Amino acid sequence: MKNFLRLIRYGLPYWFQWLPGVLLLAxxxxxxxxxxxxLQPIFDKVLRPDxxxxxxLLGLANNRWHFxxxxxxxxxxxxxxxWVVVAFALILCTLVKGICDYLGTYLVNYAxxxxxxxxxxxxxxxxxxxxxxxxxxxxxxxxxSTLINDVDKVQTAVSSVIGEFxxxxxxxxxxxxxxxxxxxxxxWALLLFIPVVVTSSRKIGREVRTRTRTGQDKLAEIQNIxxxxxxxxxxxxxxxxxxxxxxxxxxxxxxLFRANLRSVRIQSISSPLMDTIxxxxxxxxxxxxxxxxxxxxxxxxxxxxxxxxxxxxxxPVRKFAYFYNSFQQAMGxxxxxxxxxxxxxxxxxxxxxxxLKGFKQAVQFENVGFSYSTEEGEHQILHNIDLEVxxxxxxxxxxxxxxxxxxxxxxxxxFFDVTSGRILIDGQDLRELTLVSLRRQxxxxxxxxILFNDTVRNNIAYGQPDVPLKLVKQAAQNALAHDFIxxxxxxxxxxxxxxxxxxxxxERQRMAIARAILKDAPILILDEATSALDAExxxxxxxxxxxxxxxxTVLVIAHRLSTIRRANRIAVLEDGRITAIGSHDELLTASPxxxxxxxxxxxxxxENQATDGTPALIAGAQE
Numbered sequence: 354m355k356n357f358l359r360l361i362r363y364g365l366p367y368w369f370q371w372l373p374g375v376l377l378l379a380x381x382x383x384x385x386x387x388x389x390x391x392l393q394p395i396f397d398k399v400l401r402p403d404x405x406x407x408x409x410l411l412g413l414a415n416n417r418w419h420f421x422x423x424x425x426x427x428x429x430x431x432x433x434x435x436w437v438v439v440a441f442a443l444i445l446c447t448l449v450k451g452i453c454d455y456l457g458t459y460l461v462n463y464a465x466x467x468x469x470x471x472x473x474x475x476x477x478x479x480x481x482x483x484x485x486x487x488x489x490x491x492x493x494x495x496x497x498s499t500l501i502n503d504v505d506k507v508q509t510a511v512s513s514v515i516g517e518f519x520x521x522x523x524x525x526x527x528x529x530x531x532x533x534x535x536x537x538x539x540x541w542a543l544l545l546f547i548p549v550v551v552t553s554s555r556k557i558g559r560e561v562r563t564r565t566r567t568g569q570d571k572l573a574e575i576q577n578i579x580x581x582x583x584x585x586x587x588x589x590x591x592x593x594x595x596x597x598x599x600x601x602x603x604x605x606x607x608x609l610f611r612a613n614l615r616s617v618r619i620q621s622i623s624s625p626l627m628d629t630i631x632x633x634x635x636x637x638x639x640x641x642x643x644x645x646x647x648x649x650x651x652x653x654x655x656x657x658x659x660x661x662x663x664x665x666x667x668x669p670v671r672k673f674a675y676f677y678n679s680f681q682q683a684m685g686x687x688x689x690x691x692x693x694x695x696x697x698x699x700x701x702x703x704x705x706x707x708x709l710k711g712f713k714q715a716v717q718f719e720n721v722g723f724s725y726s727t728e729e730g731e732h733q734i735l736h737n738i739d740l741e742v743x744x745x746x747x748x749x750x751x752x753x754x755x756x757x758x759x760x761x762x763x764x765x766x767x768f769f770d771v772t773s774g775r776i777l778i779d780g781q782d783l784r785e786l787t788l789v790s791l792r793r794q795x796x797x798x799x800x801x802x803i804l805f806n807d808t809v810r811n812n813i814a815y816g817q818p819d820v821p822l823k824l825v826k827q828a829a830q831n832a833l834a835h836d837f838i839x840x841x842x843x844x845x846x847x848x849x850x851x852x853x854x855x856x857x858x859x860e861r862q863r864m865a866i867a868r869a870i871l872k873d874a875p876i877l878i879l880d881e882a883t884s885a886l887d888a889e890x891x892x893x894x895x896x897x898x899x900x901x902x903x904x905x906t907v908l909v910i911a912h913r914l915s916t917i918r919r920a921n922r923i924a925v926l927e928d929g930r931i932t933a934i935g936s937h938d939e940l941l942t943a944s945p946x947x948x949x950x951x952x953x954x955x956x957x958x959x960e961n962q963a964t965d966g967t968p969a970l971i972a973g974a975q976e
Contacts, residue, residue, distance in 0.1 A: 356687045360511065363472050367464035374464060375519060377457030382523025384450035386531055389661050391443055396654030398435040458516045465512035473504050476690055484700035485768040486725070494577025499693055502572050503686035510683035518676040525669035532662050553626055557619055557674065564616035569686060571609040578602050627674055635663055700770050702788050707781065709790040712875040712906070714779045716742040716765060722773035723760060723929075734760050735929045738774070742906060744875075749909040749917035751950060752926035758910045761926070762878045765908070766795045796874035798901070802861040804853035809838050810845040812853070813867045824871060832867035832897040834860070859894055866897045877902060880910045923947070 364371060480487075480496060488496075582589055582598050589598055638660060645651040651659070721738040724731050734757050742748045750758040763769055764776055767783055776783045783791060804812050813828060814820045825845065829835040837860055841847040853861045869877065879898065911917045918937055925933040925944050933944035940947040 356684055356691055359691060360468070360472070360507070360683075360687060363475075364464060364468045364511070366471070367467045370460045370464040370467070374457050374460030374516075377453045378461065378516070378519040379523040379527075380453045381450055381457055381520055382525075382527045384446050384453065385524050386527045386662065386665070388443065388446050388450070389528075389665055390531060390658050391439055391446075392661055393652070393654035393658040394435065394439050396657050397652055398654075399439050454520065458520070461516040461519060462512050465515055466508075468511055469504065469508040472507065472690070473500070476500060476504065476693060479694055482698075483696065484698045485763070486699045487696060492573075492577045493580045494575070495573045497580070498569065498573035498576050499689050502576075503569055503689045506569070506686035507683045507690070510679045514676060514679045517672070521669040521672050521676070525666055525673075528662050528666050528669075532659065532666065557622060557678065560619045563685070564612065564619055568609065568612040568616055569689065571605070571612045574605045575602070575609060578605055627670055630670075635660070638663060700767050700788075703784060706787040707785055709778065709781065709786045709794060712744065712778060712794045714744055715777075716876065716906070716908075717777040717780075718761075718764075718774070719777065720774035721761075721764070721771050721776060723757075723764065723769065724772050725769075733929065738929075738931060740924060740931060740934075742908060744906050745904070746922065747902065747907040747909065747920045749911050749920035749923045750926055751911050751917065751923060751947065753946075753950075756926040757929040758926055759880055762880060762908055762910055765876065765878065766792050766797075794874050795876045795878065796869040796872045797878045797880065798862070798865050798869050798898070799880040802853065802865045804849060804856075804861060804864060806848065806851045808843075808846050808848055809841065809864070812849065812864060813845075813871055815868055817871065820871065825867075828867045828871035831870050831900045832863045833893050833900075834863040834867050834897070837863075859891070862894045863897050866894070866901050870901050875905055877905045877907045878910070879907060 477500060480500065578598070578601060582602075589595060642651065642656045642660065646653060646656055718738045718740040721735060721740075722733065723735040724733040726732075738761065740748075750761065752758055760769070764771060765783075767788060770784065778786070778791070778794070805815070810822060810825050811818070813825050822845065826835060829838055829845075838845060838847075849855050849864075853864065856864065909917055909920060917923060920937075922934060923937060923940055924931050925940065925947050927946055932946060933940055935943060941951060
């Protein structure tokens with residue numbers, strides 16, 4: 354019920370469409386029932402040549418409720434013949450019903466699609482604004498399944514299904530009123546069937562809701578496999594694991610198949626069950642109605658209208674099981690959606706956070722610790738980090754893989770929050786600053802370059818769509834990317850494909866460097882930016898990085914010691930602790946870890962190659 358009420362709140366902005374739409378569908382139900390009631394005068398008057406002139410009644414004259422059809426005809430039309438009156442009423446009723454049905458269905462669907470559009474937009478916004486830990490905890494396929502499949506289930510219920518449901522509901526409600534009015538005591542026998550219908554529908558609905566959630570989870574498994582194998586198709590081919598991946602996909606598809614079959618088995622019970630209940634009810638009323646006609650308490654036309662109305666009630670009741678199942682599927686899907694909404698972010702912007710105007714002095718780590726929780730317990734990554742990076746300084750981080758270098762760098766733009774201690778920028782705690790103003794001061798270039806399936810110009814100007822093309826070209830020139838861009842078919846208007854697959858590794862890196870140059874942030878984080886490149890590409894990237902680093906405060910994460918020779922200081926991390934800090938020459942004598950890394954890197958190289966390095970000022974492994 355809580356999730357249902359939350360969905361309803363998304364529909365409130367569309368009350369101007371909901372209200373007239375519901376009223377028009379209610380009128381559709383009334384007119385649909387009215388057409389069935391016309392069967393009484395058709396049997397009692399139109400089809401009986403010997404029928405006397407007089408009132409054309411719906412209901413019995415001696416009943417408290419009856420209605421003369423002639424009152425619908427304007428006096429100036431002078432229509433008194435039974436056939437003319439009934440034909441006029443039938444055609445007019447059908448035309449008005451069609452208009453109400455069309456407008457009501459359109460308005461209700463307008464409101465339903467508006468609701469689902471707002472829900473989808475809100476879900477995407479909420480997902481995109483989640484902290485980095487959210488994306489570590491949830492697989493990409495699971496996130497995509499919630500954004501697409503779960504929202505689609507809700508869309509089916511609140512758009513197409515709800516319009517038909519309202520029409521059938523009002524048809525049922527109005528029909529039930531007329532059945533009771535026309536049938537009198539005969540209609541009370543309907544009460545015998547209500548408990549059976551309600552109880553069976555509730556039990557089936559609860560089971561459908563559970564099965565739907567299971568099916569959606571199995572579909573998320575398939576999307577995970579699809580995402581992994583499509584994005585990692587080169588690895589699949591390199592290791593010749595196509596057959597293994599196909600078998601893995603088939604097994605996941607088989608699990609989804611079984612889950613869907615279990616859901617179908619439950620849903621399929623509804624229709625035959627309602628058919629059986631309806632058939633029993635109508636057979637009983639035929640027997641009772643025969644006696645009513647024999648004793649003169651009902652006319653043939655009245656009983657005909659009564660029994661047809663029963664058939665009309667039977668159709669909505671049968672469909673209600675389908676509607677109920679659809680709504681239960683939507684509730685099962687919405688539970689996953691609202692879990693995403695309700696997830697607490699690890700990184701939150703505090704109320705009345707301060708806007709960081711710029712960066713001028715230093716970034717300071719004061720007794721910083723960082724840990725994360727898993728099912729296996731707490732994992733401590735960083736311990737008691739005390740470090741100061743002064744404005745304009747180039748500081749390199751080195752150490753074994755898994756030492757915490759990337760984690761330390763990711764704390765500066767607050768992708769994660771420290772679990773102890775604090776980080777200061779110009780004396781201000783990061784947690785007291787607005788996230789937008791903080792991240793505006795930081796640019797990153799990583800080994801895994803993220804490019805979008807868009808033009809070269811839009812990739813370089815990402816986040817700055819209105820920047821002049823002149824500045825984009827200037828940034829590309831500084832990143833040594835302008836020449837290869839101009840050799841592309843459309844130059845800066847060339848679409849580079851998903852993740853920039855049409856570019857080489859070095860070209861992608863230089864595109865990322867151009868983007869960082871255009872951002873012009875005072876703090877630069879370089880994370881393993883050249884470790885995957887060949888010598889020629891690395892030399893071009895290093896030259897581009899030299900342009901990027903000018904006048905900036907740079908934090909370099911490095912595995913390749915040949916790339917950090919021009920750093921002002923080098924910090925050595927081991928097991929999440931800074932064990933040494935100093936210049937290259939100082940660490941060669943003071944840090945055994947640095948000495949070991951240096952020897953592993955250069956022991957097979959000629960001496961001049963080991964000492965004469967271009968400033969490859971970066972690299973970093975994802976911790």
